[in-house]
Amino acid sequence: xxxxxxxxPGTLEATLNGIQEAAKGTLRVYLMVPVLKANVRxxxxxxxxxxxxxxxxxxxxxxxxxxxxIPEAAYKAxxxxxxxxxxxxxxxxxxxxxxxxxxxxxxxxxxxCSTRGELDWYGTIFHERVEYFRHNPDFPVxxxxxxxxxxxxxxxxxxxxxxxxxxxxxxxxxxxxEMAMNWKRRSLNSLEKFDYQQFSPYDNE
Numbered sequence: 151x152x153x154x155x156x157x158x159p160g161t162l163e164a165t166l167n168g169i170q171e172a173a174k175g176t177l178r179v180y181l182m183v184p185v186l187k188a189n190v191r192x193x194x195x196x197x198x199x200x201x202x203x204x205x206x207x208x209x210x211x212x213x214x215x216x217x218x219x220i221p222e223a224a225y226k227a228x229x230x231x232x233x234x235x236x237x238x239x240x241x242x243x244x245x246x247x248x249x250x251x252x253x254x255x256x257x258x259x260x261x262x263c264s265t266r267g268e269l270d271w272y273g274t275i276f277h278e279r280v281e282y283f284r285h286n287p288d289f290p291v292x293x294x295x296x297x298x299x300x301x302x303x304x305x306x307x308x309x310x311x312x313x314x315x316x317x318x319x320x321x322x323x324x325x326x327x328e329m330a331m332n333w334k335r336r337s338l339n340s341l342e343k344f345d346y347q348q349f350s351p352y353d354n355e
Contacts, residue, residue, distance in 0.1 A: 170203060179207040180341070182255050185214055185234055186227050197241055201248050209251030209339050212238065214260065217312035218290060230317045231264040239268045242338075251339035257282035261309055262329070263296050263322040273333025283307040300324035 172179045181200065183193065193212075200207060215228055238260075245252035254260075257278040260269065269275065283289060284307070291308035300306065302325050309322060 166199070169200075169207065173203060173205045173207050178209075180209045180211055180251070180339075181207055182211045182213055185212050185229070185238070187229050188227060190229060190234055190237055193237055194240060194244075197244060201244075201250065206250065209253070209341075210241070210245060211253055211255045211339070211341075212241070213255045214258070216258070217310060217316065225316055228316075230321060231260055232266075232321050235260070235265050235268045239271075242269070242272055251341075253338035253341075261306070261322070262302075262325050262333075263294075263300060263309075266323065267329060267332070270329065270332045271334045272336070272338065274335050274338060276333060277335070280305050280307075294319035294322045296322035296324040298324065299326075301327050301330055 169179070169181065183189075183196070185193070197210060200210060217225070217228070220228075242252050244250075254275065259275040259279045259282075261279060262269070262276045280302070283291065287307075290311040292311045292314055293308045294314060296319070297303055297306075297308060309319070
């Protein structure tokens with residue numbers, strides 16, 4: 151799947167060798183991996199390979215496609231959140247157990263109304279998402295039916311418009327107060343530093 155995603159046949163072995171060599175150096179090495187239809191089934195196997203290497207890389211960061219930057223002709227390579235969230239949860243849990251840093255490459259992450267509790271243990275990503283859209287007010291988002299009963303209505307800006315236009319809005323369920331109270335806040339990797347003393351994940355005034 152690596153060669154399909156990268157559109158570069160015959161490069162898998164060279165890529166793996168490059169990772170091994172980079173990990174031997176003094177720099178902190180983070181691997182950034184896109185989550186696409188072509189490779190989603192291989193992500194766990196790739197993580198297992200990473201964990202067997204000595205020395206290990208510092209972390210594994212997942213890249214979720216920004217549909218506003220992708221031509222419509224390429225949408226067929228994408229998957230809805232409900233199809234990938236369990237894989238992401240499995241990867242995060244395994245990374246956490248094996249002390250490998252993990253997370254997403256940007257703060258946009260995933261919206262909690264589409265994860266059905268699968269990522270509640272990593273509630274930091276939901277806070278980071280709200281902060282991302284707060285600082286990027288021009289990013290095209292829309293309200294969906296699930297927003298009506300969501301406790302985050304006043305802090306969450308909505309869902310990416312291109313995503314809703316393509317996949318629809320049936321997968322989004324409003325977040326309840328009970329769900330939000332279960333979110334665990336933790337640092338996932340050392341690339342970002344958080345001030346947890348003043349950490350208020352959502353302002354619903």
